[in-house]
Amino acid sequence: MDIDSGITAWMLISTALVLLMVPGLAMFYGGLVRTKNVIGTMMHSYAAIAIVGVIWAVCGYSMAFGENILGGWFGWNWDYFFLKGIDSSIMEDYRIPELVYAMFQGKFAIITPALIAGAFAERVKFRGYCIFIALWSLIVYNPLCHWVWDDGGFLYGKAIDFAGGTVIHISAGIAGLVAAFYLGARHGYPKTAMHPNNLVMTVTGAGLLWVGWFGFNAGSSVSSGLQTAQALSATQVAAASGALSWMLIEFAVHKKATSLGFVSGILAGLVAVTPAAGDVPVYGAMILGFIASVICYFAILLKNKLGYDDSLDVFGIHGIAGIFGALGLTFVLRAGSGADSMLEQLRYQTEGVLASLVYSGVLTLVLLVFVDKIFGLRMSPGEQKAGIDHTQHGEHGYRMNNLV
Amino acid sequence: MDIDSGITAWMLISTALVLLMVPGLAMFYGGLVRTKNVIGTMMHSYAAIAIVGVIWAVCGYSMAFGENILGGWFGWNWDYFFLKGIDSSIMEDYRIPELVYAMFQGKFAIITPALIAGAFAERVKFRGYCIFIALWSLIVYNPLCHWVWDDGGFLYGKAIDFAGGTVIHISAGIAGLVAAFYLGARHGYPKTAMHPNNLVMTVTGAGLLWVGWFGFNAGSSVSSGLQTAQALSATQVAAASGALSWMLIEFAVHKKATSLGFVSGILAGLVAVTPAAGDVPVYGAMILGFIASVICYFAILLKNKLGYDDSLDVFGIHGIAGIFGALGLTFVLRAGSGADSMLEQLRYQTEGVLASLVYSGVLTLVLLVFVDKIFGLRMSPGEQKAGIDHTQHGEHGYRMNNLV
């Protein structure tokens, strides 16, 4: 079959929209840290786009979508090496040039390690971080992606993971949790009050993330038709209801609704609906979004009790809402989607979640130890006091009001 | 007929573009208020996306596009309730999944109450605001939308309102005016100088609004063809000529062209061309944009004389340019568009404008009184001094340079 210009157009723009999530995430995270770390935190997102962006084109696509090797640990296909062999191939079933698909998938590979960075914000060295995400992308992300989305993968076709609940949010969430434990808390945490330096930017970034998520979820249909529309609607409604839910909780608890709570609710809703987007009706998405915020809210309260320092709540939001979404979607699937019985589907979903949790959790720990020992990852208290921006980048984020 | 993947792609992306207007508007308005109110002002835009976003999916689409009930006051269709019945319907005439259409229209419902907020910036309680926009969306927006855009609506097919001049800008503009009068001025206005806290953000936000407006206007063609291109061109040219016009006026009057004037001109041009976009040729759009800025400029000077506090000039720009655009388009219509005689068309346009002004104006007043008395809307002078951010949200927008 020929290329379909409409589908191609939507996949091209979806790729651009997912790219928009990188500045979106950089703004979101960057606004939440202290002034002295704003550039460093944004660079965590941006570095991913360069490092993983190159890795993906070189060998990532091959590892994720090549034929099984090493017993299916990951894939390989020399045609995909440097994307050389697909320069002009057309995907018959999707009716798009394969390069678009490779680029769209590449954005997912980029965004995932960038998400993790929130868990160890304000305390890692930039060089170590760069090496860590390069390795993480190769060893954790690419295999996971292969298992779930390549038709040779052992989880393929069982667990429903429309746009990356297990592959992306759960794997990033647990990696964040492990990193938060391994690296320990920021100097001064939790005694010192650490205020967001620029909530205005965080709120703006959340808006861009929402926009980008349309590409993320609706693009995952790899079409431009009914399911695309369904995925977009589910995304929109889940985000709205997640935000509403968090706002109502805060009204109830504090009599004030914070903007940070609001945008956290947006994220919780978006994450929860990600694995489900193309397979749940609108009211299902609404329910997922609503409950996700409730669960995340209390998960974060619990974290504050437990006292570990998942600085920007990567596990608290991406991990928790990701797990909830992956399991919860079972109960609100569109009639006809998924396995015959709900129970069977739930088992598949649980398998997917566990695979991601265990694989990503264990390998992340190994990588952290490796990188920290060999290259150095954790910043010293003195460096932390001076800030990432100055010590790692030789810059200052803002000088708009300074005399210096 | 089947789904057309190209049209669907454009409608999906138009939906995303209109969503981009929410952070755009939040930045635009947020930059214009004083520092202590920046988060609260941005939350006015964001809250709409959650509250109206949910309402629209639950019953808004049904009220707007269902069959006439209560003598055509609004519509209703149980199939549209929670969008359940349209989960997989295709719109034959547009060749897109109905869900996309519902989502695209939903963005309009979201943006309209968010616009109003600029008129009573810096002085309303967040809880009251949330209730107000929920009711306003239900009682004002949905019926108006039904009248003009549903084929059962009594204004349908007469007044030309391509992308929402009457439904959106005029109704929001007059609502803002009424609110500004009902709520009274901000504490200290006009004696105290109230400087924009972040014009840089306002200018950036205006840029995003322009981009989003392409989805807003060109998406309103619900196609991806000639009229779409015409609407996009009209939008582009009107915005440019609006900005140019305002800039020239300021050069003439002050010998300096301000950035706020420039972006106000962009908005004036965009608003004026909104009802006309698909039905006027490029030079017509250029004229509309150019004159809109002139009129708005003097309308705002007049406001300063009259002394009421439409804080961010919602009526001065959206109301005035909206009315001008709705009436003015009559004179620059593409040959063959509209009614047989110009006079007849002008009568239709006037009807549309008046319907919107009267209906929105009166109902807004009722809602304001209701919400203010029952839930409380106006902030006390003490709260206003302390700022919305602290009193309503328990947050501070920026701490980038603070010691606290």
Next chain:
Amino acid sequence: MDIDSGITAWMLISTALVLLMVPGLAMFYGGLVRTKNVIGTMMHSYAAIAIVGVIWAVCGYSMAFGENILGGWFGWNWDYFFLKGIDSSIMEDYRIPELVYAMFQGKFAIITPALIAGAFAERVKFRGYCIFIALWSLIVYNPLCHWVWDDGGFLYGKAIDFAGGTVIHISAGIAGLVAAFYLGARHGYPKTAMHPNNLVMTVTGAGLLWVGWFGFNAGSSVSSGLQTAQALSATQVAAASGALSWMLIEFAVHKKATSLGFVSGILAGLVAVTPAAGDVPVYGAMILGFIASVICYFAILLKNKLGYDDSLDVFGIHGIAGIFGALGLTFVLRAGSGADSMLEQLRYQTEGVLASLVYSGVLTLVLLVFVDKIFGLRMSPGEQKAGIDHTQHGEHGYRMNNLV
């Protein structure tokens, strides 16, 4: 042939994406100057959108894509005047409404003069600037565009310039260089340290530029198929490898990787791949991006030695990477693209580069002298000390932390 809705959708959205580059560029440049000039610098980008936006619709499209007049200096077609004659024409070969094409091309005309502004940031009068870019657009850009992209142009079909290396980046780069020399350095340069006021905004702006560049390059295929996908992939990969390359250089030289270096690398990669995007395979784009950063890095070091004040390195990045990309693409062309022999192609490329350098360089100088003498362009040292924002616009960019 009929309109293809998919291609039209992609061209519409490409137009919107290129528009997004205007706020992107405004943020990028705006963040790099000193606080007192932030609004003025952003307005340099925004003014282009109004001024050139109007000029393009009036006569720019006609000059660029009309039939040869004055011996082919530029084109003219009365049908294109005010775009009146193409209100409903369809381009048979591209299968899109001609208006979309006109608007897409118009964005290029807008962005080009906006690029130049970086070279004389912080020291020109706004009125003079407006007149300068209006004339530059008419006399430099439109003819150049005609030569390279109109089938009557004398460079058409020889030099490969997929998305505007010669027409846009080289012509803007050399114009910037000439302006930097003609206008002289900023008051206090290089003795006074001039720190970027808001690197956070610069980094964010670079993200938007990357997103917009997808429209810029992939849109230049004027299709939605294989070549579009190829162009998008090349763009993505070149940007990533450009950023990576600059980061590695800085790690090697300073042991610190700056965010400004990173985003400069993004730009270098994007600029270098622009003329090549649709005609080089992924690995070719990767090589171009990688080398472009190396060359630009050392070009800027050289500039610092030479001591002229190309404030934001317009020549150092757009000029240098543009020239490198235009010539370098010869060596990495996809098999079958370009002339029979590499040498012949290199000659064509060199011709294109030289034509752009000479024509733009000379005419820019003429225009600068003219505008400076008649209307005044350079700000006095006193005005420079007080800042563009206050003297030219009567505004202040930020007051978020001020008491005033």
Next chain:
Amino acid sequence: MKLITAIIQEDKLDDVREALIQADITRITVSRVAGHGRQDDIDIYRGQQIAPSLIAKIEMKIACNDEFVNIAVDTILKTARHGEGTIGDGKIWITPIEECIRIRTGEKGGSAI
């Protein structure tokens, strides 16, 4: 000549400034500071209440001739208080000035104030 330094709450700046002008004390210099004292000021961050270690305050400096000191102090005391006085309302201290010069004219002493 004395230098009066007053640390006041942010929201009282306008009131104090205007009252001083009424009392014919039109020349003042103001800056942003942050203080630690007995006051609290709670923000909410994802469900947690966090109190900053320092609270934003305004510092006001008035150089004045000796006969104006009492008027200035009284004016500030009256207008900077929240209600009957709230924790965090701030402090005033007075230090001696030995010489004062107007840059524009070079005038010195009391007339330069």
Next chain:
Amino acid sequence: MKLITAIIQEDKLDDVREALIQADITRITVSRVAGHGRQDDIDIYRGQQIAPSLIAKIEMKIACNDEFVNIAVDTILKTARHGEGTIGDGKIWITPIEECIRIRTGEKGGSAI
């Protein structure tokens, strides 16, 4: 009564503040300043190293009764130093206060500190 003014490095603010509180000096006022002295602080801008003409510092003001001056000064000296003392660690100066008033209560003198 004396006014102690200390110019310290940014990263020492928390330490000094906490040490003062330990020493029972709980009321302080802090602000951002920039200083020129002997210290350097290099940023990188597109391959160039640039040194700002002024370096960010923190100014701390403590109004205290005479008997507390030594404790306050010693505490600052001990905690504001980097290691054995690094260029740029800053300076303390002490000026006399003639009167001090608590705005909340109107109290004057030593008890208002």
Next chain:
Amino acid sequence: MKLITAIIQEDKLDDVREALIQADITRITVSRVAGHGRQDDIDIYRGQQIAPSLIAKIEMKIACNDEFVNIAVDTILKTARHGEGTIGDGKIWITPIEECIRIRTGEKGGSAI
């Protein structure tokens, strides 16, 4: 020892700082303040001219030994003036310092300046 406090216009900071360094006064502390005096500073907001109630200024503090006071003051007077002196050029005041300590070394008195 004296403390010289100068309130000057924003655009004169660089000039004054450099002139002081020329005059061998290399240690200064600078901060942003806002002042109310006789000066106006107009912005335009949608066709309206608005004057802020406070105008941005720079405060410069120099602790110096008595013999340097005149040089410092003269240098500031000369460089901080716009032309023959413009409204808003600012003010200098001088207050006594009782003690001065360098944090890095603990040195006291005149040599610590």
